[in-house]
Amino acid sequence: MENDPVTASRKEALLELLDDPSPVVRKQLLKEFENLGQEGRSLLKAAANGSNRFLSWHARWFLAELDQSNPIEEFRNFIRSQQYDLESGWLLISRVAHPDLEVGQVCLQLDELAKRCKELIIEPASSHDRCLVLNRVLFHECGFRGNIDKFNDPSNSFANEVLRTKKGLPIALSLLYILVAQRIGAHLEPIAAPGKFLVGSFEDDKPFYIDPFERGRLLKPEQLFEKLEIRKGDSTIGIMAPASIRETLSRCCRNLVKHYAEAGQLQMSNLFKNFILEFKEAYRKRSRS
Numbered sequence: 001m002e003n004d005p006v007t008a009s010r011k012e013a014l015l016e017l018l019d020d021p022s023p024v025v026r027k028q029l030l031k032e033f034e035n036l037g038q039e040g041r042s043l044l045k046a047a048a049n050g051s052n053r054f055l056s057w058h059a060r061w062f063l064a065e066l067d068q069s070n071p072i073e074e075f076r077n078f079i080r081s082q083q084y085d086l087e088s089g090w091l092l093i094s095r096v097a098h099p100d101l102e103v104g105q106v107c108l109q110l111d112e113l114a115k116r117c118k119e120l121i122i123e124p125a126s127s128h129d130r131c132l133v134l135n136r137v138l139f140h141e142c143g144f145r146g147n148i149d150k151f152n153d154p155s156n157s158f159a160n161e162v163l164r165t166k167k168g169l170p171i172a173l174s175l176l177y178i179l180v181a182q183r184i185g186a187h188l189e190p191i192a193a194p195g196k197f198l199v200g201s202f203e204d205d206k207p208f209y210i211d212p213f214e215r216g217r218l219l220k221p222e223q224l225f226e227k228l229e230i231r232k233g234d235s236t237i238g239i240m241a242p243a244s245i246r247e248t249l250s251r252c253c254r255n256l257v258k259h260y261a262e263a264g265q266l267q268m269s270n271l272f273k274n275f276i277l278e279f280k281e282a283y284r285k286r287s288r289s
Contacts, residue, residue: 011043018047018058030065041066071095072271079278082286084245086190087182090175093252094158096271101160109163110176113137114183121184127203128218130186134177135216142166144173146213154259154268157252171197171252173212189242192251193228200242209240250279 017029033040044066047059066073075092078084087107095101120133138144147156147167155161162168162176174190174197181188181199191198191209198219199210209219219227224240243251253272260269 014043015047015055018055018062030062030069033062034066034069071099075275076278079275079282082282084249086175086245086248087179089245089249090159090179090252093249093256094160097154097158097268098160106159106163110179111183113142113180116141117180117184127186127188127201128208130181130184131188131201131208131210131216131218134181134184134186135210135218138177138180138212139215144168144176144212145215146170146173152259152262154256154263154265157256157259169197169255170211170213171248171255174199175248175252177210177212177216190245190248191240192243192247193224193239196228197251198224200240202242246279246283250276253279 014029014032017025020026020029033044036043041063044059044063048056048063050056050059071092075096078089078092091101091103091106094106095103117130117133117137120136121130125133144162144166147153147165147169150156150167151169155165156167156169157172159172159176162172168176171190177199178188178190186201187203188210189200189202191200196211197213199212201208201210207221209221209224211217211219221240253275256272257269257276260266260272
């Protein structure tokens, strides 16, 4: 049936089944609409906007289910929602490249890393203390490190691949660091420095920075300015402030545009370029409101 032409009678038959209460029928019908691709979506959208309210409700349900089973549409909807969450955003980016990614399994791996950290933390503990434990678990016990040899490999950006290979880009290792830190009670911030992505801690009396690409090296602000050749008092010091989730996820996408293009995967490169445009458009709409 998947290869049959979408005749008028077939469309009518599909629409007549929209309100069927059987889970088996609904599951098969969802598969049919998925196989039809854009034609299936157009058919459902027409029904969703039609005068039959009962049919419209069911059509909208199938459209929502299709979006959830389509990682690209799911990420687009996430961007347009402007209700950004760092963990959800990173996992959605990862699902675009790995549609079969088991999100629950990734979250479980993050939970396990946090569980090990909690075993080593002696309360009361400052953010600095928690970061020292994080460094021990992530970089010494588990062996996470920057992928210097294959820096431009797109896999360095994805949560599941970083957890599998223990290697990643500065931004990916920073996201891993922040998400595990959240699970052990440390609130850390993404820092989108020029040419370098790090983590910042502003909870203790004295702020400090962490460089996960260098196995969690802790840096005082003046050390970081020196490392990045930023003069204290310069107008560029504002760059060392926390980056928004939108900026962080956009930077992930920019990396993937570049790395996929270098790998000759232009379709994927253009896909992530479109995500960046979606982020910009969502930001413009928010600024106008």
